[in-house]
Each structure stands twice: as C-alpha cells, then as structure tokens.
Amino acid sequence: MPTLLHIDSSALFEGSVSREVTATFRAEWEAAGGTVVYRDLAANPVPHLSAAGVTSAFLPAEQRDAEQRAAYALRDELVTELEQADAVVIGAPMYNFTVPSSLKAWIDQVVLFGRTAGATKSAAGTPVVVVASRGGSYAAGSPRADFEFATTYLEKTLTELLGLRVDLVVPEFTMAKVNPAMAEFVDAAEASKTKAHQDAAAKAKELAKA
Ligand SMILES: Cc1cc2nc3c(=O)[nH]c(=O)nc-3n(C[C@H](O)[C@H](O)[C@H](O)COP(=O)(O)O)c2cc1C
Secondary structure: OEEEEEEEEOOOOOOOOHHHHHHHHHHHHHHOEEEEEEEOOOOOOOOOOHHHHHHHHOOOOOOOOHHHHHHHHHHHHHHHHHOOEEEEEEEOOOOEEEEOOOHHHHHHHHOOOOOOEEOOOOOOOOEEEEOOOOOOEEEEEEEEOHHOHHHHHHHHHHHHHOOOEEEEOOOOOOOOOHHHHHHHHHHHHHHHHHHHHHHHHHHHHHHHOO
16 A cells, blocks of 8 residues: 655644645545555644754764664654655645745754765655645746745755655645735635645546556
C-alpha cells in the first residue's frame, strides 16, 4: 500500500483553504487504497532546529551527548517519515509573503546533510504536491509578482536540497470574500479554489496509481 505524508501548516483550523485542498488530495489517496501519515504543524509544532540538532548531525552516534541524542532522534523521526513516503502533500499558506514558520521549522529539521541532502539524497524523486494558498495573487505579471517568496522558496528548497519532484496547486485571492477592497476578485477566487480541488484530486489519483 503506498504511503502519503500529509502535512498541514495553516494556523487556522476552520475555513483554511489549504487544509480543505490537502484533505481532497488525501481523500482521493485513501480511496485508491493508500495509507496516510499525518503531521499537523500548527496543532503539534516541530521545534526550531537547535544547536544540538545541528551539531548532532556531524557527530557519530556514540559521541553525541544526551541533548544531541534527543535532538537527533527527532530529526531521524521526521526524516524517516519523509523517506518512507511514496508521495507528500504540503499545505503551505502564504504568511507575510512566505511560508508559515512552522513549515520552515519542519524543513530545517528534515534537510539533513549526509542523508536527505548533499551528494546523495535519500528521498530523491519522491513527488510532492504543494498547496500554496494565498489571500491575493502573485501570478506572473501581477503587481505583486516580485513579492512571492512562498512557492519560489519551496520549489528551490524541495528540489535543490532534497531532490523531490514538486507540483504546485495555488488557490489564490482567498481573502476576496472577506476584504471589500477585493470584491472584484470574488469570482476569480471561487474559480481558483474549484480548480485547486480538481487539480489536487487528479494529482492524488495519478500518484496513488504510480
Ligand atoms: C499571518 C498571516 C499573514 C498573511 N500574509 C499574507 C501575504 O503576505 N500575502 C497574501 O496574499 N495573503 C496573506 N495572508 C492571507 C493568507 O495567505 C490566506 O488567508 C490563505 O488563504 C491562508 O491559507 P489557509 O486558508 O489555508 O489558512 C496572510 C494570512 C495570515 C494569517
């Protein structure tokens, strides 16, 4: 049975578009008979990478002190989840032009040189679908295109450092319904959300079969 690593990072539990779209992906995956490992980085945040976490990676196991052993054990647990996944779906809302710090913390933990990153990458080739919800639009040619540091950051990190295969699903204009100044984008928001659900479902079906 193929395994999906499902990660959410929206701080909101109600009305989160990224959570809704990753749930669509997950439902299709499960319908195809796949299993799921779930990490909710808002409900159960992964700690920031500590000095012990950094230094433990450069020491043989027998030379680690108690703090380094504990820090490495967490990195090992998170990395093993990534390595054992046949596919990954990540809910990545845009916060202040980039990803939530909870997601950045997870990335800092799993980019482990000599294992997931470096000359050989232990999760290389694993497909990852990033659901990058955002209140506005940062599409090419839009006034704020240069402010996009969420998908640009994630694409580079997940491909260059970890060797994953990245697909993006981008529900945009999610704030249009609640921000009167964005009223003209309400229809675009609805269309974008519908497409995001369709793309997520199609991608899940395709990957669950692979
Ligand atoms: C702390 C915070 C910062 C945000 N920063 C931005 C931003 O820089 N650009 C933007 O377009 N939307 C921004 N938003 C709006 C969110 O990207 C939008 O509500 C999106 O739908 C969040 O994903 P979610 O629906 O899965 O929670 C921000 C929202 C929050 C809560």
